[in-house]
Amino acid sequence: MNPWILIVIFVVASYLGYKIIKEIPTLLHTPLMSGSNAISGVTILGSLVSTAFAVSLGSKIIGFIAIVFATINLLGGFLVTDRMLKMFNKN
Amino acid sequence: MGGYQVISIVLSILVLIGIKLMSSPKTARQGNALSALAMLLAIISIMLYNEVLTVPLLWAGIAVGGTIGCILAYKVKMIQMPQMVALLNGLGGGASLFVVLVEISNNLTYMAVFSKVSGLLALMVGGITLSGSLIAAGKLDRKIPQKPVSLPGDKVISALIMIAFAVLIVLSAICSNLTLLAIAIITALISLIYGVMFAMRVGGGDMPITISLLNSFSGLAASISGLTIGDPLLVSVGAIVGASGLILTQIMCRAMNRSLLDVLNGAARKKKTVSNNETTTSHEVRVIEEKINIKAPKAPRIKSVEEIIDEAKKIIIVPGYGMAVAQAQNQVKTLFDLLESKGKEVNFAIHPVAGRMPGHMNVLLAEVDISYDKLKEMDEINDKFKETDVVIVIGASDVVNPAANTAEGTPIYGMPVLNTEEAKHVIVFNLDDKPGYSGVDNALYTMEHVQLITGNASETVNEFNLKIAK
Numbered sequence: 001m002n003p004w005i006l007i008v009i010f011v012v013a014s015y016l017g018y019k020i021i022k023e024i025p026t027l028l029h030t031p032l033m034s035g036s037n038a039i040s041g042v043t044i045l046g047s048l049v050s051t052a053f054a055v056s057l058g059s060k061i062i063g064f065i066a067i068v069f070a071t072i073n074l075l076g077g078f079l080v081t082d083r084m085l086k087m088f089n090k091n
Numbered sequence: 092m093g094g095y096q097v098i099s100i101v102l103s104i105l106v107l108i109g110i111k112l113m114s115s116p117k118t119a120r121q122g123n124a125l126s127a128l129a130m131l132l133a134i135i136s137i138m139l140y141n142e143v144l145t146v147p148l149l150w151a152g153i154a155v156g157g158t159i160g161c162i163l164a165y166k167v168k169m170i171q172m173p174q175m176v177a178l179l180n181g182l183g184g185g186a187s188l189f190v191v192l193v194e195i196s197n198n199l200t201y202m203a204v205f206s207k208v209s210g211l212l213a214l215m216v217g218g219i220t221l222s223g224s225l226i227a228a229g230k231l232d233r234k235i236p237q238k239p240v241s242l243p244g245d246k247v248i249s250a251l252i253m254i255a256f257a258v259l260i261v262l263s264a265i266c267s268n269l270t271l272l273a274i275a276i277i278t279a280l281i282s283l284i285y286g287v288m289f290a291m292r293v294g295g296g297d298m299p300i301t302i303s304l305l306n307s308f309s310g311l312a313a314s315i316s317g318l319t320i321g322d323p324l325l326v327s328v329g330a331i332v333g334a335s336g337l338i339l340t341q342i343m344c345r346a347m348n349r350s351l352l353d354v355l356n357g358a359a360r361k362k363k364t365v366s367n368n369e370t371t372t373s374h375e376v377r378v379i380e381e382k383i384n385i386k387a388p389k390a391p392r393i394k395s396v397e398e399i400i401d402e403a404k405k406i407i408i409v410p411g412y413g414m415a416v417a418q419a420q421n422q423v424k425t426l427f428d429l430l431e432s433k434g435k436e437v438n439f440a441i442h443p444v445a446g447r448m449p450g451h452m453n454v455l456l457a458e459v460d461i462s463y464d465k466l467k468e469m470d471e472i473n474d475k476f477k478e479t480d481v482v483i484v485i486g487a488s489d490v491v492n493p494a495a496n497t498a499e500g501t502p503i504y505g506m507p508v509l510n511t512e513e514a515k516h517v518i519v520f521n522l523d524d525k526p527g528y529s530g531v532d533n534a535l536y537t538m539e540h541v542q543l544i545t546g547n548a549s550e551t552v553n554e555f556n557l558k559i560a561k
Contacts, residue, residue: 001096001321003205009326010314013103017331020111021338026443026468029339029450032113033306034176035123036335039106040183040309042130042328043190045137046320050193051152052143059193064152066189069182071156072163077179078127079164084172085123087457088116 031084038077044070098136099324105129106328110335116463133324169458170415173447177228177302180309184220187213187312188279191319195275199268207263207271209318211278215256217312218282219289224305226290231298231447241292252285298447300343307336339449346443348495348506396542399516400559403480406430406437407472409509411445413486413522415455417548423485424459425556438465440472440482440509442490469509476513484511484519484535486548488527491519494534501531517541520548520555 051063112122310332317325
C-alpha cells in the first residue's frame, strides 16, 4: 500500500481515537485500558500472514511466538475486560 | 480500493464504536464484545484473503496463545489487574517486534526504504514495550523490588542508546539488503535492554503513569509494524490504542502533578524522590509480610467516633491504595452497608491516581458489589465536602493532603487533591502517621476535626464496624 495513505490512516485514526476515548469516564479506565490493550493484539493479523509465508525455520519459530503472544494479548485482554465490566453492571 | 481495504475501514469503525460504547457502564460490555467481534472478523478475513486458512502452524499458535490467555483471564485477581495489563502490554509489544523480524527476514531482498525505516522504529517501540512491561509487571507483582534501580552512568548509557538508534535507522535506509537482518537484530536487542533500564528506574508509586505509557507504546508498536507490513487495519487500530494510552498517561500525569515531559525527563534522570519511594515500598511490604500491632484509636477529643457517625447525615468515603494493600474492600463494603442501613447518605470519592493504574479503585469496589453510581469522580464531588458531616479516609494520604494547596515548593504543591478537610469531621484509617508516597507530611493529621486511626485497615475498619453497629 502507498506509504502516504498509511500515514494518513495513522493520523486520522489517532485523532478519532483521541476524540472518542476522551469522553470515557475515569470509572471505566481500567477496563478501557485492558480492552484497548486487547485490541493492540491486532498485530496477530501481521503475524499470521508473515508466519504463513516464512521460509526459514528461524522465522517460523519467531512467527509462531508472535502468534502466541498476540493471541494471549487478544483473548486474555477481551476476557478479563468482560469479567470486569460484568462486575460494574450486575443487574 | 481493494476488498481488504474496505474491510479494514469497516472493522476500524466497528472498533471505534466498540470503544465509544465503553463510555457508560451500561453499554461497556457490549462495546468490548463488539471490539472482540471486529478482531475475530479481521482474523478470518485476513486468513481468507491471503489463503492461509489451512496452515497448521498458525492454528497451533492460536491454540497455545488462546489457552494461556483464557487461563490468565480467569485466574487473575482484581488487585492484580495492573500487572496483568502490564503483562498483556508487553506481549502485544513483543508480538509487534517478532512480526517485524519475520517480515524483514522474509522480504530481505526487496524492502523499500519506508518499510525498512518503519520496521526499525517498530522494533524499537516493540522491544521497549516488551521488556519494559515485563519489568513493570514484575515490580507490580513484587517479584522485583519496587524501588527504582538505575545503573551507574545511566544517563550516559541512555544517551548512547539514543544515538545508536539514530545511527541504526540511517544505516538501515542506506544499507545493502543483506546486512538489514543484522541491523534489525541489533536494534531489537538494544531496545530490549533499554526497556529494562527504563522500567527499572521507575518506583512502585509511579506505575500508573508507566503502564499508561506502555499501553500507548503497545498500540504504537502495532501501528508502526502495520506501516512496515502495509496493513491498513494494523495501522488504524494500533493508532487508536496508542491514542487511548496517551490520554490515560496525560490524566495520570495531571493527577500526579507532573507534565509528560517531566516524566520522560524524570525517568531519564535519576529521580529526586528516590528515598521516599523506598520508604513507601517498605511500608507496603510490611503490611503484607507482618501483622501490624493495632494501636488503640486515639482518645476521642470532644466526641467519640460513634457519636460523630450517629449524628452524621452525609458521609463520604475516600479509599486509597492502602485499602487495597490491606485487602480491606470487604470491610469497607460492610461499613458502607452499615451506614446506609442507618439511613445515611454515603458516597465514595475516587481520586484519579488511587490505586496502581487508572480506574483501579473503581474495579476493586465494583468487585465487592458497590454500585458504580456511588463512585464519584474528584471533579464531581470535590465541592460537596463542605456540606458533608463525616469523611472517612481509608488508606489514602497524598491525595487528601491539604498541603498540596498551600505548601509551595513541595512535590505535591499544585496537585489536585480531594478537599476532605472541608468536612465537619474527618476519620482517617491509615497504617501510620508517616507521609505518603510524596514524602510530604499530611497536614490533615494534625487538624482539630480529624481523628487518625492507625493500623492495618482490614482490622481497624472491622473494629470500627463492630463499634458503630451497636
